[in-house]
Amino acid sequence: xxxxxxxxxxxxxxxxxxxxxxxxxxxxxxxxxxxxxxxxxxxxxxxxxxxxxxxxxxxxxxxxxxxxxxxxxxxxxxxxxxxxxxxxxxxxxxxxxxxxxxxxxxxxxxxxxxxxxxxxxxxxxxxxxxxxxxxxxxxxxxxxxxxxxxxxxxxxxxxxxxxxxxxxxxxxxxxxxxxxxxxxxxxxxxxxxxxxxxxxxxxxxxxxxxxxxxxxxxxxxxxxxxxxxxxxxxxxxxxxxxxxxxxxxxxxxxxxxxxxxxxxxxxxxxxxxxxxxxxxxxxxxxxxxxxxxx
Numbered sequence: 254x255x256x257x258x259x260x261x262x263x264x265x266x267x268x269x270x271x272x273x274x275x276x277x278x279x280x281x282x283x284x285x286x287x288x289x290x291x292x293x294x295x296x297x298x299x300x301x302x303x304x305x306x307x308x309x310x311x312x313x314x315x316x317x318x319x320x321x322x323x324x325x326x327x328x329x330x331x332x333x334x335x336x337x338x339x340x341x342x343x344x345x346x347x348x349x350x351x352x353x354x355x356x357x358x359x360x361x362x363x364x365x366x367x368x369x370x371x372x373x374x375x376x377x378x379x380x381x382x383x384x385x386x387x388x389x390x391x392x393x394x395x396x397x398x399x400x401x402x403x404x405x406x407x408x409x410x411x412x413x414x415x416x417x418x419x420x421x422x423x424x425x426x427x428x429x430x431x432x433x434x435x436x437x438x439x440x441x442x443x444x445x446x447x448x449x450x451x452x453x454x455x456x457x458x459x460x461x462x463x464x465x466x467x468x469x470x471x472x473x474x475x476x477x478x479x480x481x482x483x484x485x486x487x488x489x490x491x492x493x494x495x496x497x498x499x500x501x502x503x504x505x506x507x508x509x510x511x512x513x514x515x516x517x518x519x520x521x522x523x524x525x526x527x528x529x530x531x532x533x534x535x536x537x538x539x540x541x542x543x544x545x546x547x
Contacts, residue, residue, distance in 0.1 A: 261411035263398055263419050265317035265481070266309035266324075266490060268297055272402060272410060274488045283307075283406065291326040299323070308399055310481055310490070311391065311419055317481040317490055318421050319454050320395075322366075322388045327492040331386065331477065334494055335450040336369050338475050339382035344371040348384075354438050362437040382448040385434055389457055390426045393419035423460040432510055443473070443502045452477045455495050462508040464500045472499035 264272050269289040270279035282289060286305055288297040297305040299321055309324045310317040325331050332348050340346055352368045355361055367384040398412040398419070412418075435451075442449055455478045464476075476498040481490040 261413050263311045265312045268307040290323050292323050313421050319388045320391050322386050325386045325452055331452045334477050335384040338450055339369050339448045340371050346371040362441055383442055384450045386452045387431050389421040391419050392422040393417040395419040449474050455480050464508050465504045467499055469499045474502040474505050475499050
């Protein structure tokens with residue numbers, strides 16, 4: 254694929270195809286707002302059923318970044334990869350999606366993206382494990398370039414000087430989504446001694462703290478790292494497994510959920526300002542400063 258064509262705009266894939274793929278199949282998917290990645294229906298339903306925001310991946314630093322979790326369903330590779338970790342090779346298995354997980358008090362800890370289930374010749378459950386899939390949230394204006402492209406899907410499409418250029422928001426993706434999921438659902442599954450897998454893109458994983466790795470046989474928690482690889486022959490991007498990080502739930506959680514402390518003197522200065530304001534009769538709420546570890 255010609256990388257030069259992608260420098261001047263953020264859209265990597267729209268309705269399943271790179272925007273410079275002008276094949277009849279790609280045009281049909283764009284015209285009919287279809288999804289080729291095993292969505293629950295034939296159409297794309299991202300953000301809206303009637304007017305879907307059909308961007309599967311965007312370019313950041315000249316590399317395609319997955320921003321839609323459905324994009325990970327290509328050929329169901331993530332399912333078979335996770336099954337090879339969770340079960341032995343003799344197991345008969347399948348998967349079910351969006352399974353609610355409750356805690357001891359019956360309160361929901363959230364839905365598991367995919368539960369892989371092994372079963373016997375009578376269809377009885379023998380074992381199970383989980384697979385969570387996390388794409389990346391974005392910041393900026395994605396609707397602008399997406400709308401402009403659909404109005405004129407030419408090979409010379411560009412979007413360089415637009416307000417709020419879209420880019421991945423890895424920090425929000427981990428703190429608002431990935432970490433809470435691992436803490437809530439993962440803690441319950443760990444108590445049941447069930448293996449867990451998480452599918453991420455390599456660039457997302459690289460923003461997380463380094464995790465201690467163990468042999469596959471000793472692992473109960475694994476990260477499967479994928480990337481979108483250009484295929485010059487088909488002019489498409491293909492989801493490829495790049496690496497598996499085998500670790501243990503307890504050690505992974507300790508690292509991922511740990512917030513590194515900022516300088517204590519900065520927090521002390523904020524306290525001093527609020528205290529001074531309160532002692533002089535002013536409301537400490539008027540002080541807009543807040544200590545946030547970014």
